[in-house]
Amino acid sequence: MNKLYDKRAVKILFDTYWTIDRWSQHRTTHPSDLAYAIAKGVMFPSTIVSHDQTLINLQKLCGEISPEQVGNAFLASLSARELALRSALGSFAVGRHQKPHKFEWHPSRGSCCRYCSFYLEEEKGHPADLNVLNFERLKWGGVRHNHAAYEVFDLEQFLKLPTAKPTEADVIILKKIFLAIRQLEPSCHAGHFEKAISGIFPSSRNERCQMIEILSLAGVIAYPGYRNYFDNGQVPHEKDRFKDIGYWKSPTTYWRARDGINLNGIAEYFPAYLSTLVD
Template sequence: MDKKAKNILFKTYWKNGWVSRIYTDPDDFDYAKSKGLMFDPLTISHDQCLVQIHGLLSVISMDKVLKAFLSSLSTRRLDWRSGIASYFIAQQLPPHIYTKVISGQSYDNTGKVTHTSYTCGICRDLKYGIIGNEFYKHIDLNVLNFERIKWGGVRHGHLEYTFFDLQQFQLTEIPEPTAEDITIFTSILEIIESSQSADYPGALEKRLAPVIPSTKDERKVLIEILSCIDILKPASYNRPSRGRGDWIFAESWRGEDKYDKASLEKYFGGYIG
């Protein structure tokens, strides 16, 4: 990854926190774009997006996303890590056309509806609920790329992110996981297995800190990804939450669930002895 282009992308959105005014010098933008890190806005429909996603699924192998996930652990290439969640989400998506359903409404003080928002009902009713709009106009792909490189993606489950993430992943060469990667992954599994029964995902995030180079936000995304691919698999989805909305895929996981051995063997059995 070109360091100068990455710096241009990052300073567009972040300086000790989100910047208040988004601006990229045109020459800087052209440079970052030439290195594949910044992009022109995208306009695409739900149906076109879905066709593109299924096309990408046909050319990306499961082995590649597994290798990318493992290789991300020591290298801290969080964009590699993001791909496995998008791949698993994409596998859930059946071919379909946009099916309009109400996703929310706003009311005035008399109870009159002032605004109605919509989403695709077929996407919504899939596991965890995929967010699919009918049209995407002038999407800022650069903020999506910033988020996937900085944290490993924060919009898994959004149709446009699934498309963009897989599109970029397909262009990426992934190395073989190293012994260090496998050691880190094994340590992560040991931490999960030693969880206390009543632990929430937040407790797991803190306990993972010593075994993987990461920030708090990176560990939260890691836990979400492990939940998305069923390594962290709740015994029940009917559990109370703490109401802060901090988690999506990991919301129902508790320490008593440990990790799902069948999923681990199915996906990572070739890497974990």
């Protein structure tokens, strides 16, 4: 896990934000430790980037990355439990469809932009904490895949990593994950799916939840009519899809086992493995 980064620097990052099983209340880093982790590219000085510049950066990054690149990295993350490789697929899948816009308050949350979840505080010039983003990225494969600022951070870090090469073991794991959907009752939701794949690859529950989110945001598992995160125009027919099933992001909330996998999504992100994954 996290073999792509310096072990001590990752420990410094994790110790800043996490105790044994929960978020740390203090979130402080000793200055010499912080300097070490920054030198290793695991922690970062605070930065100020505006909402509009973030969107410009996002568009540029998505233009430099191919769907297959992030798909390969996702695959390669599975057997090695290399969470840094897993996150970029989610960030890219959302970020590539983010349209230019001006900051507009979220109608219910208020503290962020309704279109890209950019924080109001940061729009007012408060520095962003990139370290908490990297913590989430390395611990769970990312959480804020629908936040433009996270997408930019994640994709920038992704481009610094060596090219990921999936192994046969990785492809078998993803195939087993897809096969697990077929064993579920048609009405099962993402929570059931998470439990069904718990023994398939080395992972914690939260890692599996985020992995399902990523597959869902990318439309690899998708409800009928799903095109991308910003296009819920054909949100499904049945009312039961809208029932609260926890903290999942919108496309995952609507997905049911009967919807299964989406060949178009698999062909887009895993083209070299399509026939193996779906035969």
